[in-house]
Amino acid sequence: PKRTIGVLVMSYGTPESMDGIEEYYTHIRRGHAPTPEQLAELTERYDAVVGGVFPLRENTNRQVAGLQAALDRTVPGRYACYQGLKHARPYIEDGVEAMAADGITEAVGIVLAPHYSVMSVGSYVKRAREKAEALGIAMRFVESYHLHPKLIAALTERVGSGLEAVSYARPVKLLFSAHSLPERIREMNDPYEEQLLATSAAVAAGVGFVDWQFTWQSAGRTREPWLGPDILDTLQEVKEKGYRGVLVAPVGFVSDHLEVLYDLDIEAKAAAKELGMVLERIEMLNTDILYMETLAESVVSQDEWQN
Ligand code: FEC
DSSP states (O other): OOOOEEEEEEEOOOOSSGGGHHHHHHHHTTTOOOOHHHHHHHHHHHHHHHTTOOHHHHHHHHHHHHHHHHHHHHSTTTEEEEEEESSSSSBHHHHHHHHHHTTOOEEEEEESSSSOOTTTHHHHHHHHHHHHHHHTOEEEEOOOOTTOHHHHHHHHHHHHHHHHHTGGGOSEEEEEEEEOOBGGGGGGTOSHHHHHHHHHHHHHHHHTOOOEEEEEEOOOSSSSOBOSOBHHHHHHHHHHTTOOEEEEEOTTOOSOSHHHHTIIIIIIHHHHHHTTOEEEEOOOOTTOHHHHHHHHHHHHHTOTTOO
16 A cells, blocks of 8 residues: 655644734743733734734645645645644644654655744754654655745746836835844854845846845844844835835745734834835735645655655
């Protein structure tokens, strides 16, 4: 009989309801509960965006289903997808346990984030690997897919239509963005920045638009320095140079969620308006077919148990 290859699809995770925000935030802070002020502030951000609905959960569910369908088109019946979330249930470890319970002995892990950092994808992989080793599952991982031609094509298409949508506010600056990380990743020779710049350059070349730069967003509120410049400072700088329109392409993210719907659509948009500029952002990939195929092809490339 043919063996089934498990596919552990990992994503950031989001609370299941407003009541779950404290537990979620505590998990992100590695077991340290937030202060009441911090909790209130995060709750307000969720309230402002979604009013009690957490779009990342539904989007991740749909992406996992979309990847399953893409894999089934490639090799029918060979792959079975399981979900594992970094900061919410089902946790990464729960996903590995579910594979073991179904008798899976070989699996591929992939994260719904295209760029590798030891602090992002690296920590997902470490947790999955430890659990898989404990349960006797042989596991391989997709570490990044930031230059996959289908990913670049999907992003290029979105940036192209985004530029058209803001063309009434020329001159337009194209800003690629991603989640900031503590500056100390530089001492670790982390590929994160380089991979993000490579994606940005490939997409800009794809649309043939040269007036772009890269900026960070959503830096954590800790005392250590985070990678900059932050998008709010970049907007100020862009304004001073005489731009009237900005298109943001958050290429470090693949889904509609808090960091896009609040940090960009509410906070950055308001900042741009204050400066007298128009800010638009590209549509997120969500279940874009080219993105689903990017994931499927990346998974198959790590399936060393073929034949
Ligand atoms: O919609 C949602 O409910 C979840 C949105 C969400 C995504 C996301 C992605 C990334 N994060 C990354 C790194 C960090 C680091 C810290 C950190 C903190 C938070 C907090 C919230 C949050 N993150 Fe997140 N992140 C999302 C949400 N993130 C909420 C806590 C409050 C705050 O600081 O705003 C700092 C942790 C610490 O204190 O030590 C570091 C990275 C990504 C993109 C890659 C990925 O998806 O894994 C990197 C989505």
